[in-house]
Amino acid sequence: MENEVKDKKQNKEEPVKTLPSVSSTPHVRDKSTTTNIMGCVILALLPATGVGICNFGPAAILVTALCIGCCVFFEWAFEKICKRKNTIGDLSAVLTGLLLALNLPVSVPWYIPVIGSFVAIVVVKQLFGGLGQNFMNPALGARCFLMLSFSRYMTDFSYRPGWVGADVISSATPLADVKGGASFSIASMLLGNEAGTIGETSALALIIGGIFLLCMGIITWHLTGMYLLSLVVFVIIFGGHGFDINYIAAHLFGGGLMLGAFFMATDYVTRPITRKGQIIYGIFLGCLTGIFRIFGPGAEGVSYAIIIGNLIVPLIEKITVPKHFGYKKPASS
Amino acid sequence: MSLLTFKGGIHPYDGKELSKDKPIKDIDPGTELVYPLSQHIGAPAKAIVEKGQHVLCGECLAEAGGFVSAPVYSSVSGTVKNIEKRRTITGDMADCIIIENDEKYEKADPITDKPYEDMSRDEVIAAIQKAGIVGMGGAGFPTHVKLSPKEPDKIDTIIVNCAECEPYLTSDYRKMLEEPERLIGGLQIEVGLFKNARGVLAVEDNKPDCIKLLKEKTKDIPNISVAALKTKYPQGSERQLIYAVTKRAINSKMLPADAGCIVNNVDTVIAINNAVREGEPLMYRIVTVTGDAIADPRNFRVRTGTNYKDLIEAAGGFKCEAKKIISGGPMMGFALFNPDVPVTKTSSALLCMSEDEAAKWEPSACINCGRCVDVCPSRLIPSHLADHALHYNEEEFLNLNGLECVECGSCSYVCPAKRQLAQAIKSMRRMQLAKRKK
């Protein structure tokens, strides 16, 4: 009884009930989190996903769901087995799954998304230490792996009639048409009534998503802008068509460029961290894509360009260490 | 006119509306006042009073322990109770002089009675030194040392840091509005010390009323001007402020004097005015008591040595549980685990928050988003620096100019992965600096 009274008295004297926490500065934090950012990118991909589903029909939903489901499952399972902290809540696995799906043709057999997800999450991402440690974009790494191992399925773009525009059937991608000299339509490249992977066909939907990311401050013009610009310059110089607006537009809006430039090359983990590095990286990707498209055997080049770009990022980082504030050349006094 | 600024920085919620519109209020200092001997950078002061001795308000308790040091004055009249170890803001125990307040506030003689107009340059600096004035923005560097650069003729700009870029703090704002004459008077004294100098009052543009008032008050003074700065944290950081005002960039190895500048904050300049013109030693601070856990947030005129707990009480106490108590602003202040510590010369605010944002999220893996790079005012790569710091990779840390960090905390603030970047960089930096000194 006496003790109780004493306790009460002490409580009254002490205005702070539990000890306030102490930690190093700063004591406030911005609201944005990794999960928010991943969520925004997923949101920005929805228009393109929607167009893909409209064009390619229910099979596209299946492929997308399979990719996302497998990616999340593999991440969860791997972290469980390795006793690492569970990170599926940060949505990065969902994003990888969605990006992988958008990079697959709709006609792939069921096991391709599964193998792709395994390569993306386990081989490219987790074996290197998880989010932030991988040097290659997981979705692209998986795509390239699939291209090399299952090229028959990965390049089969025979158009499955979807819910809209069911009568258009073509098996050549617009860029193949451009390269082969066949006729092409810029309008259908924008809207996506074309052959291609699920997410790459509608340039317009991708640009809308890209602008959303720009407005949210999640990506900046530096990388994407320089990528597109340098590709245009490259095409004008080496494309053999000079300053032909139609030809340039076909290169911009056809194939995987918009998906690559807005969503794949900008992957935080695998691009340089400084603005200057991003500009150099963008120019590098633009030129490399141009080389693959114009001089290479195939019509596409974005995926390979970005993968090779990923590999030289450490080098770019080395040469673009920023000069600190108040920097003075050692020589001059 | 376009606003002056620097590259990088952040825009945190500023919380100033809580306390900004209420006038400064005097507060009863309580019965026991505690004066740490070390309230500044440099040698601790040496006590010159004894237990049981009677002291007056404004009497010297401890004299400077060297050139880079500052004396400590009693802010009340009363009896010296003891000289003993007490807990201070940093959480450490330090030697303190304890005074029992007799509540009579009998005044001691002024530290100087010569009128300012008759003083020589050396006498002015001597008065500032004697008044125990130190940089009151937080570091506590003795002001007379700052005012004695090697080549005084090279000083061409005296900047008063009226940016008050730390969120929640409004003490400078209130002082500018309530005591503009003292502020300008102090700046005039400083400008008078250097023959080539002009004075600049650098105010962030979120205080348009201050800019207007100061502009009006200085319009007839030829060598003093008001500069409007873009509102952004850390606009008040010394290097960033000098750059914003003069476009001269200095690095960690240089002093403001190398760019021809001297920077002081509002309270310091007002203290200079009071010391030189009125012979008053430094014994008051204006302290903002605020935060969402405080019932009646406002600014107080506080006698140094007052207990922080009395401040909380004067502001109406807690209206909910305070999860975090910070001495200073939310970006660079000290977190206290117990508010039972004395107000010192460098106290500027007491912030009580109902939520600890820093602990709300767990740090996760870096996603290389580059935001920390974008906001770093020193133009470093905080994410890489923090990695090197955590792995104790000295060479790489120094290669990436880790020593240039100004410890502003912008990188930690902005990081979406909630990494403790500034903390890692700061401790590594301090370690390296300590090593160099040896």
Ligand code: SF4
């Ligand atoms: S802000 Fe955080 S997540 Fe982004 S690069 Fe810097 S450390 Fe990494």
Ligand code: SF4
């Ligand atoms: S690295 Fe240092 S200077 Fe740069 S933002 Fe972080 S704390 Fe500020």
